[in-house]
Amino acid sequence: MKKQRAFLKWAGGKYTLVEPIRQLLPAGDKLIEPFVGAGSVFLNTDYDKYLLNDINADLINLYKFLKRRPKTYIEDARKLFVPGNNQEQAYYALRKAFNASTDTYERSLLFLYLNRHGYNGLCRYNSRGLFNVPFGRYRAPYFPAAELEFFAEKAKKATFTCEPFQNSFRRARRGHVVYCDPPYLPLSPTANFTSYSGNGFGLDEQLLLAQKSIQAAKKRGIPVLISNHDTETARLFYEAAELTTLQVHRFISQNGANRKKVGELLAYFAPTLIAQAK
Numbered sequence: 001m002k003k004q005r006a007f008l009k010w011a012g013g014k015y016t017l018v019e020p021i022r023q024l025l026p027a028g029d030k031l032i033e034p035f036v037g038a039g040s041v042f043l044n045t046d047y048d049k050y051l052l053n054d055i056n057a058d059l060i061n062l063y064k065f066l067k068r069r070p071k072t073y074i075e076d077a078r079k080l081f082v083p084g085n086n087q088e089q090a091y092y093a094l095r096k097a098f099n100a101s102t103d104t105y106e107r108s109l110l111f112l113y114l115n116r117h118g119y120n121g122l123c124r125y126n127s128r129g130l131f132n133v134p135f136g137r138y139r140a141p142y143f144p145a146a147e148l149e150f151f152a153e154k155a156k157k158a159t160f161t162c163e164p165f166q167n168s169f170r171r172a173r174r175g176h177v178v179y180c181d182p183p184y185l186p187l188s189p190t191a192n193f194t195s196y197s198g199n200g201f202g203l204d205e206q207l208l209l210a211q212k213s214i215q216a217a218k219k220r221g222i223p224v225l226i227s228n229h230d231t232e233t234a235r236l237f238y239e240a241a242e243l244t245t246l247q248v249h250r251f252i253s254q255n256g257a258n259r260k261k262v263g264e265l266l267a268y269f270a271p272t273l274i275a276q277a278k
Helices: 015-024 057-068 070-078 088-100 104-117 145-157 165-171 203-220 232-237 271-277
Strands: 030-033 049-053 158-161 176-180 224-229 242-250 260-269
Touching: 015 224, 015 242, 015 260, 030 165, 049 165, 057 070, 057 104, 057 145, 057 158, 070 104, 070 145, 088 104, 145 158, 158 165, 165 176, 165 203, 176 203, 203 224, 203 232, 203 260, 232 260
Parallel strands: 030 049, 030 176, 049 158, 176 224
Antiparallel strands: 224 260, 242 260
16 A cells, blocks of 8 residues: 555654554454544555544544535635745734634635644644744645545545544444544653643543543453553553554754654554453
């Protein structure tokens, strides 16, 4: 299977980890992703059906519009990718328009524009829910027409939801597989959490996710795979899982020379393993 890139730039995207993730995901009728993000795992797996969830309403609305009206969406989004909009003044004017808009379709178009023109493809909102990523200063931002078309075609197999991750677990049934790519645990106690959806995801949520995964595997026979940083906390939370460790390049510094490999965990909660452990 040829690897397919997502149309969104995404901090922590799983394009580079597709192969090890795919090797660990078992067969099933449906793949459920409570934290779909840019969708690299969705795009590079082959399940009959998908349930793709994210707490970020702008992201999910974009996916729904793209699925429903792909040609219209792509044509309308392309109009924003002109040289005149790749300037600081234009970027901040469009960012302001995005933050002021209550029109979900207009926001979906501007969301793609901001993703491709903003700094490092970050998705970040302040405490008031306003998108606040600065201008990216790219020579010529790429318009991902082919990637949008591929996503739209594959989205015919998908249902999109915007709700807390616990709800996605409730929707899981025997024969389904769950893959979780939550906001990562900080690499150090002093590392800052930045909120990409306006909803915090702290240690309580990390622990709850691990508990939901154990319950799904042990009590309901539903396999769950989680990716996260390889930290002492992660190993404690995922002690009931089979752990695969990887070294991954992470863009964690503005200075390219400081971009280094960090430890990554893939924690697989297998129904049989959990049953035997208890």
